[in-house]
Amino acid sequence: MIEVRDIHKSFGEHEVLKGIDATFYKGKTNLIIGQSGSGKTVFLKSLVGLHDIDSGDIDYDGSSLGKLGRKERKKLRTEMGMVFQGNALFDSITIEENVTFALSMFSGMAESERRDRAQFCLERVNLPDVGKKFPAELSGGMQKRVAIARAISMNPKYLFCDEPNSGLDPKTAIVIDKLLQEITEEFGMTTVINTHDMNSVIEIGDHIIFIKNGKKAWQGTGEEILNTDSPEIVDFVYSSELFKRIRK
Amino acid sequence: MGNYMVLLGRTFRKPENAKMYYRAFIRDLELLGLNSLGIVAVISVFVGAVVTIQTAFNLDDPLIPDYYIAIATRESIILEFSPTIISLILAGKVGSNIASTLGSMRVSEQIDALEVMGVNSASYLIGPKIAALIFFNPILIILSMGLGLVGGYLASLGGVMSIEDYTYGLTVDFDAYHITYAVIKTFVFAFLITSISAYFGYYVRGGAIEVGVNATKAVVSSSVAIIVSNYMLTQILLV
Ligand SMILES: Nc1ncnc2c1ncn2[C@@H]1O[C@H](COP(=O)(O)OP(=O)(O)OP(=O)(O)O)[C@@H](O)[C@H]1O
Ligand SMILES: [Mg+2]
Numbered sequence: 001m002i003e004v005r006d007i008h009k010s011f012g013e014h015e016v017l018k019g020i021d022a023t024f025y026k027g028k029t030n031l032i033i034g035q036s037g038s039g040k041t042v043f044l045k046s047l048v049g050l051h052d053i054d055s056g057d058i059d060y061d062g063s064s065l066g067k068l069g070r071k072e073r074k075k076l077r078t079e080m081g082m083v084f085q086g087n088a089l090f091d092s093i094t095i096e097e098n099v100t101f102a103l104s105m106f107s108g109m110a111e112s113e114r115r116d117r118a119q120f121c122l123e124r125v126n127l128p129d130v131g132k133k134f135p136a137e138l139s140g141g142m143q144k145r146v147a148i149a150r151a152i153s154m155n156p157k158y159l160f161c162d163e164p165n166s167g168l169d170p171k172t173a174i175v176i177d178k179l180l181q182e183i184t185e186e187f188g189m190t191t192v193i194n195t196h197d198m199n200s201v202i203e204i205g206d207h208i209i210f211i212k213n214g215k216k217a218w219q220g221t222g223e224e225i226l227n228t229d230s231p232e233i234v235d236f237v238y239s240s241e242l243f244k245r246i247r248k
Numbered sequence: 249m250g251n252y253m254v255l256l257g258r259t260f261r262k263p264e265n266a267k268m269y270y271r272a273f274i275r276d277l278e279l280l281g282l283n284s285l286g287i288v289a290v291i292s293v294f295v296g297a298v299v300t301i302q303t304a305f306n307l308d309d310p311l312i313p314d315y316y317i318a319i320a321t322r323e324s325i326i327l328e329f330s331p332t333i334i335s336l337i338l339a340g341k342v343g344s345n346i347a348s349t350l351g352s353m354r355v356s357e358q359i360d361a362l363e364v365m366g367v368n369s370a371s372y373l374i375g376p377k378i379a380a381l382i383f384f385n386p387i388l389i390i391l392s393m394g395l396g397l398v399g400g401y402l403a404s405l406g407g408v409m410s411i412e413d414y415t416y417g418l419t420v421d422f423d424a425y426h427i428t429y430a431v432i433k434t435f436v437f438a439f440l441i442t443s444i445s446a447y448f449g450y451y452v453r454g455g456a457i458e459v460g461v462n463a464t465k466a467v468v469s470s471s472v473a474i475i476v477s478n479y480m481l482t483q484i485l486l487v
Contacts, residue, residue, distance in 0.1 A: 045360070050363060050364065074368075075366070076366075077364060077365060077366035078366040080364055080365075080366075081364075082361070082364040084357045084360065084361060086356060086357055088356060088357035088360060088361040089361075090358055090361070091356075091358070101365065102365045102366075102367075104265070104267075104268055105264050105265045105365070105366075105367055106264065106265070106365075106366065154365075160364075
């Protein structure tokens with residue numbers, strides 16, 4: 001479980017996060033939704049400590065991120081997996097090496113074992129045959145899936161995904177969503193996913209935080225979001241013609 | 249300057265996994281060291297020849313024996329050309345490579361990805377590069393000295409002076425300390441090139457344009473650092 005209390009983050013004069021409280025539950029897919037530019041990425045990066053927050057507290061199962069020493073923070077990070085919005089694959093090494101990078105660095109696993117693990121993770125994202133290729137040789141959606149394989153390679157306790165299914169076709173997007181939900185439940189991970197895909201919200205929205213203007217404007221489940229009368233949510237969810245018609 | 253020191257502090261920490269760092273070291277040795285062999289060789293031979301011809305031209309006096317030309321050539325190559333000029337050329341070649349590689353890893357969030365995994369990105373990305381250059385540049389510089397002198401030999405063959413005078417001159421009043429001095433300088437220059445370029449690459453903010461801008465800054469700053477420290481080291485080591 002991750003508990004976030006009143007976090008603020010500014011870049012210069014521009015305050016992006018204006019005091020957000022949230023709880024992300026273990027074994028659940030926790031979603032953060034909001035318009036482009038609303039601060040989802042900044043929020044996720046603040047959660048993992050890539051951005052230093054100006055004030056507030058982030059608590060990982062009882063240990064406060066800001067109070068951890070260098071070693072403890074490092075240890076916590078080996079329990080995290082993250083999928084970046086732009087994938088952030090290491091472009092000088094192969095897909096297989098990308099997926100096993102953290103294992104090679106930290107696990108002391110034998111090479112054959114690592115290779116098996118890479119193969120297993122790649123199969124889970126439906127990419128069994130790309131291990132020997134380089135990131136630049138894959139399509140954007142395939143790279144995204146490799147990024148997910150890399151993020152789950154260490155069986156993380158905490159999984160963070162920044163728009164894991166943007167750039168994917170609707171079918172693959174659902175496969176990825178389901179995969180994330182499945183492994184979250186299977187391994188009891190605390191998973192936090194940024195998205196603005198309404199399909200994901202309905203399919204895997206166990207717990208949803210809606211961010212608007214740097215604040216939490218709503219929270220609830222995928223079921224509740226369809227029935228709420230909150231004007232901000234209605235405005236966000238029913239922005240497309242399709243959804244407007246469905247609502248009617 | 250403060251950030252530069254912080255980055256160095258983070259770079260010199262215990263590696264998470266010696267084997268991974270060693271692999272990075274070998275890769276950087278090839279990319280930043282071996283790949284410079286060609287250009288260093290060509291430049292050294294030609295400059296060695298030119299220095300010999302120019303020295304001969306300037307010492308064209310019946311009272312000065314010809315082998316003095318070889319002594320002067322030898323000293324300029326060992327003391328200054330090989331360690332300093334070659335390091336400046338490497339600052340251009342290797343420095344821009346380091347800065348743009350790290351810069352594009354920064355803007356494509358690869359450095360963030362390392363950090364989230366729990367890897368000390370400064371230490372993993374910069375440490376092996378510093379080690380590779382400090383290890384390999386002295387080898388390059390000694391090779392450059394040898395090839396510079398070969399260049400002088402070729403110039404003598406071309407008729408600048410007699411081969412006997414040239415080879416004799418190379419051995420007269422030879423002080424091995426000058427090579428030590430050159431190697432010490434090379435160590436320092438190698439460290440400056442890598443750490444300064446890494447600094448400009450690591451802290452890029454923005455996109456492709458900023459990567460280019462910082463690669464240029466890296467080359468300019470490391471060249472200036474070489475020139476200034478060259479002066480200081482010479483004061484300390486030779487005077
Ligand atoms: N490093 C930074 N420096 C300055 N401003 C930043 C930085 N990162 C983000 N911002 C600003 O913070 C705001 C929120 O950006 P963020 O990337 O979090 O949006 P987002 O919700 O993830 O959008 P999208 O859905 O398009 O990915 C934007 O106005 C952006 O300009
Ligand atoms: Mg974003």
